[in-house]
Amino acid sequence: MHLRTTDMRSSSSPLQQAHIVLRLSGANMLQTPKRDQGGRMVSRRKFLGFTGLAAAWPNAAWTQDEKGKAKPKPKPEGVVVNDVHAQLNSTRVFRIVEPQSIEAVRAAMKLARTEKRALCIAGGRHAMGTQQFATDGVLLDIRKMNRVLAFDTERGLIEMESGMQWPQLLEHLAAARFSGDKQWAFNQKQTGADRLTMGGCLAANIHGRGLTLPPFISDVESFTLIDAKGELRPCSRTENAELFRLAIGGYGLFGFVYSVTLRLVPRRKLERAVELRTVDEIPGAFAERIRDGFLYGDFQCAIDDLSPDDFLRRGVFSCYRPAPDDTPMPPAHKELSERDRIELLYLAHKDKPAAFQRYAGQYLATNGQLYWSDEQQMSIYPENYHRALDKRLQSEFRGTEAITEILCERDALPAFMAEVARNARREKMEIISGAVRLIEQDKESFLAWASKPYACVVFNLHIEHTSRGLIRAGDQFRRLIDLGIKYGGSWYPTYHRHALRRQVDACYPQLADFLKLKRKYDPEELFQSDWYRHYKNMFNY
Incomplete structure (x- = not known):
């Protein structure tokens, strides 16, 4: 078929x-x-x-x-879906199905086969490269599959259905603590937004702000997957090991992940240390923080391209170190509210020097503040914030932000950022935010994006929703990838699919084999996405 x-x-x-x-x-x-x-x-x-x-x-x-x-032309049948951040991936799917059981997933698979359509899988819809959408396909929205199936409170292993999102997991772990069990927490989650599903995080092999952590695969004990035949297959490092390596970071192409068993870590009290630094100091500063036992951290850059001294060079360096267990926790924190974040986003578009000054001032005021290790990873994401921004800014054209994450050698970070700054000024990139984090090598997943220890630089670019704006954005993304490659790095493919073939070959030489193995496990190509179709076309496969 x-x-x-x-x-x-x-x-x-x-x-x-x-x-x-x-x-x-x-x-x-x-x-x-x-x-x-x-x-x-x-x-x-x-x-x-x-x-x-x-x-x-x-x-x-x-x-x-x-x-x-x-x-x-007659109106086509189906439902239009899109990602929630960039909103540049409008896709018409045939139908949306919201399964709540394994039987419902199998029924959706049967529907797709009967209709001779592909099956795609979506959760929080944060991926920006259409990994979760397939034109004319049957879309499985997994968010109603969100139960905890098992919790080993002695070993710190929790099995959840793949539609569970991080706020739900946080609530469940909090409830378990009140019952007298050990205090467990998740080790890492993605930054910037919370309402991502466990299945989506597994499919994208996400990462957080850990200073010494590999990507998400290191936190996954096992998962169960419904394959293209409808069979439930347990996957771990010892059982169906190849499928384990392929599906984590495999963007939903190898089957429907029904449940994920996550490795938890003891919940800890952390102290935040905040200071202003320059990017020239950051490689050494990160190394010093790691030697001193800090667990999490990042560097948020100034974004004023008119400043010769500050642009992508000066920034807020925030890290978290363990505090003694008997340290009393404060009843309240100084923290950014949703209104504060929206105002910072407005200033990042309208008055970039003021945006950095306000952000730096608010973060410096929290130096020495205490947090729980899981709660400090949560963040507020005001969905659809750009609608109000466009109105407030009186924008002629609709706009949003799109993310790209570029990897470079850690010691090369200052030179990389200096060249990005020069290119951004010349090409008039509008950078709304820039953050530097660390990632350790992923030695397990097949399509590993962290092929060695890197500095990860996340750029949030403003994109004007016009033909000219979209074309310029694609060119800018490709230019940033070239700079990452120049400085010994790569890019994280979750956020877009604008890389050229030569860039893909340089950074992901295993992608052709990845496509072949997809056909090994799914010869009829039941599980698809427009992301998958794009790379099939690229490789003439």
């Missing part, structure tokens, strides 16, 4: 589509003067607008009736 797939236009996000149209329309397209129907010259800006519009909305074609008059 062959499931229905789509061509490049229908499986690409608006950003990729806009880039494809300009590239496929001929090498001399932008150099050749264009004329409208009256013979008048068409400006380059207007021409780019026309071609970009066609690229961004490839299905907005018009048909003709019997008399030759244009008429709208």
